Amino acid sequence: MNKKVIYLLFYCLATGFCLPAQEVDKCGHDLLLEQSLERDPAVADRMAAVEAFTQAWLADDANLAAQSREIITIPVVVHVLWNEASEDISNLQIYSQIGILNEDFRMRNENVGDIPDDFKSLAVDVGFEFCLATLTPEGDITDGITRTQTEWPCIGDFNTTTESGIPRLFYSILGGKDAWDPRRYLNIWVAPTCNAFLGFGFNPGQSVASQEDGVVIDTDYFGNVCNDGRNHHLGRTTTHEIGHYFNLKHIWGTKGCGEEDDDDFVEDTPRQDNFHNGCPTHPSVSCGSADMYMNFMDYTDDACISMFTIGQRNRMLAAISGPRAGLLNSNRCLFINRPRPDLGITVFPNPVDDCIHVEFNANFDNDVTVLLYDAAGKLIYEAINNASNIRSIPAKDLATGVYYLHLTNGSTKVSERVMVY
Ligand SMILES: [Zn+2]
The missing domain is CATH 3.40.390.10 (Collagenase (Catalytic Domain))
Incomplete structure (x- = not known):
């Protein structure tokens, strides 16, 4: 039984040079x-x-x-x-x-x-x-x-x-x-x-x-x-x-x-x-x-x-x-790294070691206030970010632990837990 997928598309490089089609399972x-x-x-x-x-x-x-x-x-x-x-x-x-x-x-x-x-x-x-x-x-x-x-x-x-x-x-x-x-x-x-x-x-x-x-x-x-x-x-x-x-x-x-x-x-x-x-x-x-x-x-x-x-x-x-x-019960995902359509944001990766990235969807527009607090409630980071851009927050120098990200945009306020390690 031969179950080959034949690539009908050629690999065409920017020069216009095309490599032969490949046959791969x-x-x-x-x-x-x-x-x-x-x-x-x-x-x-x-x-x-x-x-x-x-x-x-x-x-x-x-x-x-x-x-x-x-x-x-x-x-x-x-x-x-x-x-x-x-x-x-x-x-x-x-x-x-x-x-x-x-x-x-x-x-x-x-x-x-x-x-x-x-x-x-x-x-x-x-x-x-x-x-x-x-x-x-x-x-x-x-x-x-x-x-x-x-x-x-x-x-x-x-x-x-x-x-x-x-x-x-x-x-x-x-x-x-x-x-x-x-x-x-x-x-x-x-x-x-x-x-x-x-x-x-x-x-x-x-x-x-x-x-x-x-x-x-x-x-x-x-x-x-x-x-x-x-x-x-x-x-x-x-x-x-x-x-x-x-x-x-x-x-x-x-x-x-x-x-x-x-x-x-x-x-x-x-x-x-x-x-x-x-x-x-x-x-x-x-x-x-x-x-x-x-x-x-x-x-x-x-x-x-x-x-x-x-x-x-x-x-x-x-x-x-x-x-x-x-x-089902392995409990290996205490924090879930996934889009949060309910919040209108995606925070990734989570947990994080060097940089927290925040992406905004259509629920947000114009300037968003981005605040990061540590578990004791101390403000660690503050920025104003245009919602069309991803905001990257340096986390490399932060101590290991749980942090809270607060985002406000007009009457919209959301927060998300972030684990730093
Ligand atoms: Zn298969």
């Missing part, structure tokens, strides 16, 4: 499943047990009724592995990815309006939010990011292994980076895959060892800062792989229309023969019905995918209630 999920089964045949039993749990959980309406009302915060640690200095990606690139996840899993993505009318009623707010962990497994304050230089230039490709086939990526002693407790964190390794694929995510039970459980994303496809005109530049590879992490299959199943095994085990996604490339036009028909090529679990270009379905959300809720339940 978008997602290594299916390939890695074959590898996992080779390394450990027990993977099949574990995944079958997860599926049995999932079906039983979904069959009880009370489970869904209880779970689907809550917003669930997923603690994330991002492990940056780099060989070339340019692969040591910026915090801003990482924050952009967290922001994209918080849009896509909350149905706040701006292209949600592109969903065709016949699928609109199926699109859903999954109710998951993501935050960079604020506490390490040992309980120390962290920004939720680790950075590791490695001697292995393609360490994310899953072929960079020991002679016995252990992927180096997941082990510090082998030149990679150890996971943080995979029961309590979603581990995301951002590493060069040298075009092996854009990313992959393990279904619950799929990884051979718990230390290898999580999501891997190629350095160039994490976040949307490296917008180079390619097709998967909007951070939705990570949305797709986290879908796998919460037990979603590809929307076309394995391939074909007829067999039970060809399905994705989701009732409200139409049966689909194969994946899509590029940006199709609705309706794109296979297996006798219009394909939901705009689903995050297809291979369609980032700009043209926009939805999870109710059935997919329900499978993800089953995962967070069973095999991924350790994330």
Whole structure:
């Protein structure tokens, strides 16, 4: 089975010089499943047990009724592995990815309006939010990011292994980076895959060892800062792989229309023969019905995918209630680094070590008074800031602790807690 995504766009440099189109697997999920089964045949039993749990959980309406009302915060640690200095990606690139996840899993993505009318009623707010962990497994304050230089230039490709086939990526002693407790964190390794694929995510039970459980994303496809005109530049590879992490299959199943095994085990996604490339036009028909090529679990270009379905959300809720339940009570995100549409601001990062950035949305206009107080109520910083600009407040010399940011703009007054470490 050949699941190549063919880049129809060429890389065109400013000079007008175009490099040849590349052929890259978008997602290594299916390939890695074959590898996992080779390394450990027990993977099949574990995944079958997860599926049995999932079906039983979904069959009880009370489970869904209880779970689907809550917003669930997923603690994330991002492990940056780099060989070339340019692969040591910026915090801003990482924050952009967290922001994209918080849009896509909350149905706040701006292209949600592109969903065709016949699928609109199926699109859903999954109710998951993501935050960079604020506490390490040992309980120390962290920004939720680790950075590791490695001697292995393609360490994310899953072929960079020991002679016995252990992927180096997941082990510090082998030149990679150890996971943080995979029961309590979603581990995301951002590493060069040298075009092996854009990313992959393990279904619950799929990884051979718990230390290898999580999501891997190629350095160039994490976040949307490296917008180079390619097709998967909007951070939705990570949305797709986290879908796998919460037990979603590809929307076309394995391939074909007829067999039970060809399905994705989701009732409200139409049966689909194969994946899509590029940006199709609705309706794109296979297996006798219009394909939901705009689903995050297809291979369609980032700009043209926009939805999870109710059935997919329900499978993800089953995962967070069973095999991924350790994330629910891990308390690894005391402060949540996310946009606050209710406040009209975004404060990032939070916690912070060198610089607090405050971005204002349309609730604010003209001059905003920005005040920062320490926990004892002492004024630390004061500025007037035009709402169209991001305000950056130096925090490098501040003592570790909680601070309170107060913003006033006419009759609008908001405040937000900030952790400095
Ligand atoms: Zn996939």
